[in-house]
Structure formats: C-alpha cells, structure tokens
Amino acid sequence: MLLNFERLGAWKWILLVITGLTAAFLILPILFIAALSFGSSQWLIFPPPSWTLQWYTAFFADPRWLEAAWTSFRIAVMVTVLSVLIGLVASFGLVRGRFIGKEALRALFLTPMILPVVVLAVALYAFFLRIGLNGTTTGFVIAHLVVALPFSILSITNALEGFEKSIEDAAVLCGAHPLEAKIRVTLPAISHGLFSAAIFSFLTSWDEVVLAIFMASPTLQTLPVKIWTTLRQDLTPVIAAASTLLVIVTIALMLLAALVRKGLKS
Amino acid sequence: MTEPFLQIRGLRKDYGIVTAVSDVNITVERGEFMTFLGPSGSGKSTTLYILAGFENPTAGDILLNGESLISTPSHKRNIGMVFQRYTLFPHLSVGENIAFPLKVRRWGKAAIDAKVKQMLGLVRLEGFEDRKPAQMSGGQQQRVALARALAYDPPVLLMDEPLSALDKKLREEIQHEIRRIHQETEVTILYVTHDQEEALRLSDRIAVFSKGVIDQIGTGPELYANPSNRFVASFIGDSDFVTCKIISMRDGRAALSIGSGPVIHGVPVHGKNVEGGMAALMLRPERLSLSRAAVGEGAFGLSAKVTDITFLGSNIHVAALAPSGETLSVRLPFGHEAAAGLSRGDTIFLGFDPESAHVFCG
Ligand SMILES: Nc1ncnc2c1ncn2[C@@H]1O[C@H](COP(=O)(O)OP(=O)(O)OP(=O)(O)O)[C@@H](O)[C@H]1O
Ligand SMILES: [Mg+2]
Numbered sequence: 001m002l003l004n005f006e007r008l009g010a011w012k013w014i015l016l017v018i019t020g021l022t023a024a025f026l027i028l029p030i031l032f033i034a035a036l037s038f039g040s041s042q043w044l045i046f047p048p049p050s051w052t053l054q055w056y057t058a059f060f061a062d063p064r065w066l067e068a069a070w071t072s073f074r075i076a077v078m079v080t081v082l083s084v085l086i087g088l089v090a091s092f093g094l095v096r097g098r099f100i101g102k103e104a105l106r107a108l109f110l111t112p113m114i115l116p117v118v119v120l121a122v123a124l125y126a127f128f129l130r131i132g133l134n135g136t137t138t139g140f141v142i143a144h145l146v147v148a149l150p151f152s153i154l155s156i157t158n159a160l161e162g163f164e165k166s167i168e169d170a171a172v173l174c175g176a177h178p179l180e181a182k183i184r185v186t187l188p189a190i191s192h193g194l195f196s197a198a199i200f201s202f203l204t205s206w207d208e209v210v211l212a213i214f215m216a217s218p219t220l221q222t223l224p225v226k227i228w229t230t231l232r233q234d235l236t237p238v239i240a241a242a243s244t245l246l247v248i249v250t251i252a253l254m255l256l257a258a259l260v261r262k263g264l265k266s
Numbered sequence: 267m268t269e270p271f272l273q274i275r276g277l278r279k280d281y282g283i284v285t286a287v288s289d290v291n292i293t294v295e296r297g298e299f300m301t302f303l304g305p306s307g308s309g310k311s312t313t314l315y316i317l318a319g320f321e322n323p324t325a326g327d328i329l330l331n332g333e334s335l336i337s338t339p340s341h342k343r344n345i346g347m348v349f350q351r352y353t354l355f356p357h358l359s360v361g362e363n364i365a366f367p368l369k370v371r372r373w374g375k376a377a378i379d380a381k382v383k384q385m386l387g388l389v390r391l392e393g394f395e396d397r398k399p400a401q402m403s404g405g406q407q408q409r410v411a412l413a414r415a416l417a418y419d420p421p422v423l424l425m426d427e428p429l430s431a432l433d434k435k436l437r438e439e440i441q442h443e444i445r446r447i448h449q450e451t452e453v454t455i456l457y458v459t460h461d462q463e464e465a466l467r468l469s470d471r472i473a474v475f476s477k478g479v480i481d482q483i484g485t486g487p488e489l490y491a492n493p494s495n496r497f498v499a500s501f502i503g504d505s506d507f508v509t510c511k512i513i514s515m516r517d518g519r520a521a522l523s524i525g526s527g528p529v530i531h532g533v534p535v536h537g538k539n540v541e542g543g544m545a546a547l548m549l550r551p552e553r554l555s556l557s558r559a560a561v562g563e564g565a566f567g568l569s570a571k572v573t574d575i576t577f578l579g580s581n582i583h584v585a586a587l588a589p590s591g592e593t594l595s596v597r598l599p600f601g602h603e604a605a606a607g608l609s610r611g612d613t614i615f616l617g618f619d620p621e622s623a624h625v626f627c628g
Pocket of ligand 2: 312426
C-alpha cells in the first residue's frame, strides 16, 4: 500500500485529529438538538438548566404530532414497497435486457439523484395541480417514489450484476419455471441488494422535506413538514423532541441495514 | 429400423451478422459419451445452449427419441446440465441443492431424502448435506452440481467445460469420477471442452469444432489415425507439418516429394486435387524413425539438422530443422539406439511409413 497508516509517524496524529473534528462537526448539531429536547428550558437555553421528559410527553399527547408521524411512516412504507418492486423489475430490464439505448435509460433513471429537488418539487406541484393530486397521499407517494427509485435501481442492478446468470439457468434446467427460478433462486441471492433498496427508499421518504412541503396540505403533513411549519410559528422544545425521534428512527434503520448486510455476507 | 436416440440436424445459429454455428449434424447413441472439442469461439457452447433451450436455433432441429425438442421450453426438457461457472444455489445447503429439482417435481419427502443420499454417494460426498456451497472447494462444488443434474435421472446430461476452473491435478481426479459416474449411470453425456487430453480420456466419440462447423466426428483413435483435415490433425495429438510437392493423386493416395528428395508413394491424401502443386504433409512425432546415415533410399526421404534434444522421462524429444526451414519434432522411446550419442548440430535422416502420414491439399 502506498500510504501505510502505521508508518505515518506524527502525521498519524494529525490525521486522527482531523478525523475527530470532522466527525464532531457532523455529529454535534444532532447531539445538541437531542440535549435540548431533554432540557427544561422553554427557550432552548444551552446548557439546559435541568433535565426533563416533558417535551416528549407533550409530543405524544398532541394528536397533530402523532398524526404527522403516522403519515410519514405510512407514506415511507408505501414508497418502500413500490420502490423495491419497480426497482426490481426495472433492474432486470437494465441488466438482462438487450436493447438499444439501455445505458441512456439507466442514466435517465438516476437523474432524480442529481436534479435539484426544488426543481422537481415545482414541476411536480404544477403537474399535480392539473390532475388534482396535491395534498393527497397518492401525490406524496409518487413524489417520494421519484427520488427513492434511483437508490433502489442502483442497489438492485448492482446486486443483479454480481449474480451469476448461470445459477438461474441451472434452476430452470432443473425444471423450475423461469419465474419460479427467479423467485426461489435469484431473489434470495440478491436479497442484500433488495434490503439496501428498501432501507434507502424508506429513509429517502422518511426525512424528505422539500417535496413534502409542496405536497402537503393543512390536513396531510409528514413529520418533517410539521417540524418546519411549527418552527415558523413558535420555537418550542417539542420540535427538538420530534427531531430527535426522527433521527433515532433513521439511525436505527441504518444500524439494522449494517447488521443485516453483515449477516447476509457471512 | 429404430430411431436414433438423439439427433442434431442441420443446426444453425446466427447472432446478427455473426454465424456462431452452421450445418451441425450429429447423431448420438443412448449411453454414449460425446465430446465437442474445439478452440475458443468455435461454437461448442452455442450448440449445447440450443440443446438446453437457452437459445433458439436459426435453422435446424433437435430430435430426442424421434421427437423435436425445439418447441419445448428449457424447464420442461428434463435435461441435466453442469456449467463452467459454479452454479450451486448459494443460499441452499448441498442437500437442498440436490433436492431442488425433486421438490420442483413435487416428489415426496421420503423419496427426496433417499435420492439425495443416493446422489451424494454417487459423487462420493456423503456427510456433506448440511454444508453451504461457499464452504466447499471448487471441485466439490462441481461434484454437487453433477449430483443435482443427475438427481432427476435425465436422459441427457450436458456439461460445458465443467472442469476449466480447476487446477490440473484436481481436473484429472474429477475426470476419473466423471468416467466412473458415466459407467454407473449409463446416462448419455454431451461434454464440451477445448482440452484434447480431456476429450480423449473421457469420450466414446469426439466432434471436432472449428469456426462454427464440425470438421470431423469419430473416436479418439480414428481422429488421430485418420484426421480429415489439417485442423483436426493439429488439434488431436502432436503433429509435424512439412511442405511437399504432389506428383500424382489417385484413389485417395498421393505420390509426393519433399524438396529434392525421392518420390514417396501411397500417402493418404485429403482435399481437392492439386497435382503438380504444393501441399502439407502431416507426420506424427512418434511415428518418425531417425537414422544417422542416409540408408534405405526412399524410406528416408528427409534430412534435417538437430536443434535440440529434450529428455522427458519415458520419451526423448528431438527437434530438427528441415532444409525448407520447417521445424520437425521426433519422439523416441527412452533408450532407443538412434538417440545414443546424438548431439546438437548433427545431421539426421527421418523416415516414415507412408500409411501413417497424411497429405492435406488446399
Ligand atoms: N449472445 C451472443 N451474441 C453474439 N455473438 C455470440 C453470442 N454468443 C456467442 N456468440 C459468438 O458465437 C461464436 C461461438 O461462441 P461459443 O460461445 O459457442 O464458442 P465456444 O466454442 O463455446 O468457445 P469457448 O471455448 O470460448 O467457450 C463466437 O464467435 C461468439 O462470439
Ligand atoms: Mg463455451
């Protein structure tokens, strides 16, 4: 190896400090919010004068917050299911198909990842206005599906490309209908890709705010939208509690993904 | 008259403007071990894949017991196949892999268990049921793949270079296993390889593929003794080629001369008539005789200069340069008197039985 960490001498410590600072820069704001959510100060004073769970109590006592959390979860689950299903079918086409423009199509599927979300949001808003989908669950799901799908396609095509096609052929020759061979042999073999696709799709929808602001109505709000609108009205520590809960779900899912990936590999 | 077991008739496969195989005609007897031998890209796999039903032929037909297979989808052909790549189902254990085709066929649990046991015995992997494929060596995986492909007693087993990923020693070991399993099960095997030694060791008959067509079909000794063209001659066994002049051709025999040497009569000849023209004379290194003096005019038509002598255990290999600039190799058994005291730079005279040589024209 060109750069051997053990032989870097003093550089080793400098690198460690830089790494530590970068990590702190990324994590501290989250820790800060979490700390505030347990603080007793109404005005988000830091450090908190004393500790309390009252903001969490307030969160769980307010049906509007719970409603928003439930909406977020509901939409994220629907987006996950659709994203994995569509991503799976699209990936088979992109990996196995033989047609002109395959590479161009693959690039097209990934554009939502690089397109500014706000552009997408405005476009979808204008379009949904015509067909009356703004403020509906369907509109929400479609909008989030657009940004979640590239993650699905990326991880599933990756898994499928690493899967030896002859294994599926062998199952077919063993007497399994091509569809049965895909379900019983190919899908289990690429399950790590399907799982990544599901996690990333869920998270994409779960903490998405820009599209959600455009799609939301006073009666249909996801948790990030509710945090956003509440923030504009008054600064209450319940926001910190809601944010912390949002982050906890995200971290839990990431950990689960890492664990399952490890389990599937061994 | 009884129908032949398996017939491949006028098979052709085009990929766009590329013709992968054309005019493939083969008849295989029940229980026969038939090998497709040929260099890379010669169309062996394509032929096998059409048999498996993964590709549709552009033209031609495949008949099993007189009935066409072409319109039957792969999963209903009841054919077994072992692939070049490792194709065990990674999430299933060895036992579950072998049971897979039986479960698909809705066999009962007791019957499946008994068959899995029997197949593991056949490939000598008793006690490996619960291993995962990733915990097996390449050779073991291919043996499990063989067991899985034979579990449902298919009439035909296809094997596409199943040993090419293994090292030489292991390859030879599994070749013996395959021979034994062929004898025990009496299954008809179509085997693809580009390794002539493997083909000769395993097969009842060999079909030599070259550039998408079959050049010749025959037993190993037939192909070795009577190759129908230069390609087959050079692909099966070692061979020397010497340019010669055709003096006359009649009844499949030619009279020819090498350089300014005497006329040699009665050499088997293949190809179109080129009387008066040049052709390639094929000699087998072990059929050449070597002498230090130009005795026995006619039989010793060829002089050459020794360029190298290699001791190979039971054989001594002498490389010699003919006046035409062609390199010839001669193989002598160890201890042969002609090799005694031979050294580099010596002039030697080579002789051969005209019947053992072949001339290829055009
Ligand atoms: N899907 C395909 N599309 C286009 N050409 C193909 C396709 N499959 C095979 N060919 C061509 O057909 C010819 C025969 O290929 P085939 O795989 O049958 O050769 P092979 O004898 O099995 O060679 P190898 O020893 O390398 O496996 C080759 O020229 C190959 O490039
Ligand atoms: Mg091949």
